[in-house]
Amino acid sequence: MDKREKILKTALKLFNRYGFDNTPTARITKEAGVATGTLFNYFRSKEELINVLYLTCKESLTRWVSFGLDQETTFRSKIKRIYRNYIGWSLDHTEEFLFFQQFCNASCIGETTRKEGLSKFNNIMELISDGIDQEIIKNVNLDYMSTLLMAILNANTYYFIDNPSLADDEVFLETSFNFLWDSIKK
Amino acid sequence: MDKREKILKTALKLFNRYGFDNTPTARITKEAGVATGTLFNYFRSKEELINVLYLTCKESLTRWVSFGLDQETTFRSKIKRIYRNYIGWSLDHTEEFLFFQQFCNASCIGETTRKEGLSKFNNIMELISDGIDQEIIKNVNLDYMSTLLMAILNANTYYFIDNPSLADDEVFLETSFNFLWDSIKK
DNA sequence: AAGCAAATTGACTAATTAGTCAATTTTATT
DNA sequence: AATAAAATTGACTAATTAGTCAATTTGCTT
Numbered sequence: 001m002d003k004r005e006k007i008l009k010t011a012l013k014l015f016n017r018y019g020f021d022n023t024p025t026a027r028i029t030k031e032a033g034v035a036t037g038t039l040f041n042y043f044r045s046k047e048e049l050i051n052v053l054y055l056t057c058k059e060s061l062t063r064w065v066s067f068g069l070d071q072e073t074t075f076r077s078k079i080k081r082i083y084r085n086y087i088g089w090s091l092d093h094t095e096e097f098l099f100f101q102q103f104c105n106a107s108c109i110g111e112t113t114r115k116e117g118l119s120k121f122n123n124i125m126e127l128i129s130d131g132i133d134q135e136i137i138k139n140v141n142l143d144y145m146s147t148l149l150m151a152i153l154n155a156n157t158y159y160f161i162d163n164p165s166l167a168d169d170e171v172f173l174e175t176s177f178n179f180l181w182d183s184i185k186k
Numbered sequence: 187m188d189k190r191e192k193i194l195k196t197a198l199k200l201f202n203r204y205g206f207d208n209t210p211t212a213r214i215t216k217e218a219g220v221a222t223g224t225l226f227n228y229f230r231s232k233e234e235l236i237n238v239l240y241l242t243c244k245e246s247l248t249r250w251v252s253f254g255l256d257q258e259t260t261f262r263s264k265i266k267r268i269y270r271n272y273i274g275w276s277l278d279h280t281e282e283f284l285f286f287q288q289f290c291n292a293s294c295i296g297e298t299t300r301k302e303g304l305s306k307f308n309n310i311m312e313l314i315s316d317g318i319d320q321e322i323i324k325n326v327n328l329d330y331m332s333t334l335l336m337a338i339l340n341a342n343t344y345y346f347i348d349n350p351s352l353a354d355d356e357v358f359l360e361t362s363f364n365f366l367w368d369s370i371k372k
Numbered sequence: 373a374a375g376c377a378a379a380t381t382g383a384c385t386a387a388t389t390a391g392t393c394a395a396t397t398t399t400a401t402t
Numbered sequence: 403a404a405t406a407a408a409a410t411t412g413a414c415t416a417a418t419t420a421g422t423c424a425a426t427t428t429g430c431t432t
């Protein structure tokens with residue numbers, strides 16, 4: 001693995017465990033097995049490092065989430081597919097998921113980075129918008145709907161991460177999905 | 187207002203705005219209008235300060251949330267009362283609410299503090315447990331149910347804070363409550 | 373093998389910050 | 403008014419840390 005990758009991976013782990021401010025760059029480089037200067041060769045600053053990390057994770061997530069979406073026929077099954085994909089990604093990339101939860105609103109993530117990350121979800125926003133128009137889900141503004149949806153999605157994901165054996169339990173997967181579906185459906 | 191109060195109030199504001207590690211004690215004392223030493227007279231360390239802040243806020247919240255609960259007759263109306271109280275408190279104590287959201291899982295809050303804070307919610311946990319036993323809400327374990335409940339409650343609260351005019355809109359209050367109720371009801 | 377650019381190194385610096393403590397002021401008691 | 407106790411002060415210290423830079427190593431091209 002090249003040094004840039006090693007730095008990113010180590011930083012991800014340490015930022016999660018100790019937070020941004022409590023992770024000295026010296027510790028990142030030490031655990032990554034490189035010199036302190038190498039970090040600043042690849043990233044202009046500690047802030048740039050965490051912003052790059054943010055976008056890298058977001059890209060990985062967005063690629064997964066839409067996987068197989070066009071094979072689903074009903075609106076409900078599309079949402080359920082997103083639900084499964086999101087939880088699946090989070091179980092396969094737990095560090096990345098926890099990183100988002102901790103830093104999605106942190107001030108060290110720049111406005112530009114955050115906007116760029118958000119734009120990757122446009123297709124899902126359109127899907128939700130369609131669901132409202134077709135009167136399948138409750139008629140509220142898109143902003144409110146997506147806030148609630150994400151909150152339930154994330155709460156469920158946390159629960160699956162804490163209880164990984166449930167991932168193969170189709171009954172619980174359906175039960176937990178219904179907490180989301182019943183909430184939003186008309 | 188005595189100096190201890192001033193320090194707590196200033197710390198609350200600054201911790202919210204800049205985070206724990208990016209708020210020097212010197213800044214807290216300066217903005218509170220006291221000397222740096224005074225902070226360490228009342229609190230053994232910066233950590234003790236934030237832990238005291240945490241428990242103070244939690245006490246305020248728990249007092250509000252159960253207000254008038256015994257006057258409600260049905261299970262649904264009890265949950266709705268809690269919903270209104272929680273949102274009402276958060277609109278009246280926005281700094282305190284945001285403080286919780288930011289620091290409820292932060293490592294600077296000690297295990298003892300967190301447990302002490304959690305114990306104040308016991309009566310509400312029992313209420314939810316009753317709801318499951320009486321088959322009014324979905325039959326899942328208590329831990330999962332309360333996680334989901336809190337997630338939806340917090341997401342709604344954020345939305346009301348961002349759109350304070352909605353607090354008097356009874357129609358939206360009912361609509362938004364139904365996102366919670368429909369999610370958990372059988 | 374020679375020559376060159378890019379990557380890597382780590383000792384060092386300048387800045388920041390939690391917490392101390394001896395001196396001073398305020399408050400309460402007789 | 404005299405005395406003691408408690409609260410307050412802020413200059414200071416010891417420790418930490420982001421980022422620099424001149425020196426060295428590595429890898430590539432001819």
